[in-house]
Amino acid sequence: MALMAGLRVPARALLRSGCWLRGAALAGAEAAAGLGAGVRRFGSQRVLVEPDPAAGVAVVKLKSPPVNSLSLELLTELVISLEKLDNDKTFRGIVLTSDLCGVFSAGLDLTELCGRSPAHYAEYWRALQELWLRLYLSGLVSVAAVNGASPAGGCLLCLSCDYRVLADSPSCVIGPNETRLGIVAPFWFKDCMVNTVGHRAAEQALQLGTLFPPAEALRVGLVDQVVPEDQVQSTALAAMARWLAIPDHARQLTKSMMRKPTADRLAKHREADVQSFVSFVSRDSIQKALQTYLEKLKQKG
């Protein structure tokens, strides 16, 4: 483990994909996009918000090393940041990205799903539902700048945005790989997949637990653009400008018309969905499958 600014960060996470070397190049790209030095950042421990009030845009960066897995803390902090931005008339759009190299988000934090109490599982699932509903229905334009791997819950975050830009790198796989872990995506993740790529492609990807490399993700319609790694954020901001050219009220009503029926399927039955998750994840066979998968991940490291 390396000790950085009081944070215990695995050295390999820092060295991943030549992060340190690429940092300077990415900082240059950010500066070119108008988000460099001089911008006042805010946010929380795990969610960094870089506001550009003149543009009406905030870049929201996940920074929960080593892999931005969606812990209860990260979910909660992200909900709070999104709520703040949603309620602040300065902002019309957000770019959601990762502050880590090589990983956008590893999806649900598996340590939250293993060996915990039913009450914990319920609290965790409510937080995930809350994040999804807030992001999916946000009045803000949301563009995902997917600068790293984005399996399962990471893919759900991307699908909840209005537009997706993916880095063209073999490590930047994206997709619903749940079945490979022996678990099942919730119906609202399935609905998001169907709404984005259509029923047939969603069914295949969900059943097979497919993680798409960038070219395949673009072909199937899971992402909207694939660009070189150092252009992900600037491309996301350029896409944002196109979306912001549309009057908010018309775009927001259209977004709501397209998305509310899907969101309502969960919103109207949230507690039943929580209970169904708790009973599923508490099964011995599911606990065993998750523990085996986590151990394999740790051994790999």
Ligand SMILES: CCCCC/C=C/C(=O)SCCNC(=O)CCNC(=O)[C@H](O)C(C)(C)COP(=O)(O)OP(=O)(O)OC[C@H]1O[C@@H](n2cnc3c(N)ncnc32)[C@H](O)[C@@H]1OP(=O)(O)O
């Ligand atoms: C029950 C119903 C639920 C239905 C919905 C479920 C949705 C989900 O999201 S389930 C989670 C699915 N996610 C995955 O399968 C991703 C697993 N992780 C990876 O494939 C890789 O970690 C990576 C590609 C994201 C990054 O690879 P790399 O940079 O090589 O990093 P490491 O694999 O060495 O991981 C570092 C460190 O992080 C731990 N870790 C990774 N993913 C998770 C996770 N999802 N939850 C918790 N912890 C995770 C990994 O074990 C390593 O830990 P240490 O060995 O202790 O450093």
